[in-house]
Amino acid sequence: EVQLQQSGPEVGRPGSSVKISCKASGYTFTDYVMNWVKQSPGQGLEWIGWIDPEYGSTDYAEKFKKKATLTADTSSNTAYIQLSSLTSEDTATYFCARCEGDTRVSFNWFAYWGQGTLVTVSS
Amino acid sequence: DTVLTQSPALAVSPGERVSISCRASEGVNSYMHWYQQKPGQQPKLLIYKASNLASGVPARFSGSGSGTDFTLTIDPVEADDTATYFCQQSWNDPTFGGGTKLELK
Numbered sequence: 172e173v174q175l176q177q178s179g180p181e182v183g184r185p186g187s188s189v190k191i192s193c194k195a196s197g198y199t200f201t202d203y204v205m206n207w208v209k210q211s212p213g214q215g216l217e218w219i220g221w222i223d224p225e226y227g228s229t230d231y232a233e234k235f236k237k238k239a240t241l242t243a244d245t246s247s248n249t250a251y252i253q254l255s256s257l258t259s260e261d262t263a264t265y266f267c268a269r270c271e272g273d274t275r276v277s278f279n280w281f282a283y284w285g286q287g288t289l290v291t292v293s294s
Numbered sequence: 295d296t297v298l299t300q301s302p303a304l305a306v307s308p309g310e311r312v313s314i315s316c317r318a319s320e321g322v323n324s325y326m327h328w329y330q331q332k333p334g335q336q337p338k339l340l341i342y343k344a345s346n347l348a349s350g351v352p353a354r355f356s357g358s359g360s361g362t363d364f365t366l367t368i369d370p371v372e373a374d375d376t377a378t379y380f381c382q383q384s385w386n387d388p389t390f391g392g393g394t395k396l397e398l399k
Contacts, residue, residue: 216337217390278325278384278385280382282348
């Protein structure tokens with residue numbers, strides 16, 4: 172059974188950084204790209220970017236290129252997202268999502284999701 | 295970015311049929327997918343590539359469309375279907391619709 176287990180809620184001060192983890196199990200971690208998605212309170216969903224754990228390659232939505240950094244540790248089957256220079260706009264729930272699709276990195280859909288990690292930015 | 299437009303809310307009675315629409319600002323071929331999200335939970339994949347039922351999803355759910363106009367249909371609606379439904383395209387960089395909140399009368 173595919174499972175994505177995310178780390179717990181985070182509180183960050185304005186201007187600081189937070190790092191969230193997503194531990195994968197039930198499949199070969201390097202076989203699939205991992206995506207990250209943001210959901211602001213009461214709002215819709217925004218794609219942040221993806222990381223290919225096998226090659227370490229990444230792609231980001233333009234809006235998040237200076238905000239998010241995606242990494243992956245193949246020894247522990249864990250993907251990470253670091254959010255920097257936090258502002259109130261970053262208060263949201265962040266999901267990791269494993270995709271499936273017609274190619275490795277595009278034309279795909281989010282078949283499995285983590286439970287989400289709430290990040291609250293507060294002084 | 296490809297903008298996806300959904301109606302904000304719908305209300306139906308159990309046992310009825312409901313159609314939830316999603317319109318794309320440009321053609322996305324068949325790369326439209328649908329998710330269900332209940333409060334406090336992660337989204338759940340229902341339909342991929344416009345009309346393919348995801349594993350474990352009841353056959354009450356179906357999808358149709360291509361190009362710019364897509365529909366998610368639930369027939370018949372059950373009480374447990376109360377949720378917000380999102381469409382997502384992957385023809386270009388992924389974007390999501392704003393969601394349609396389905397309420398039961």
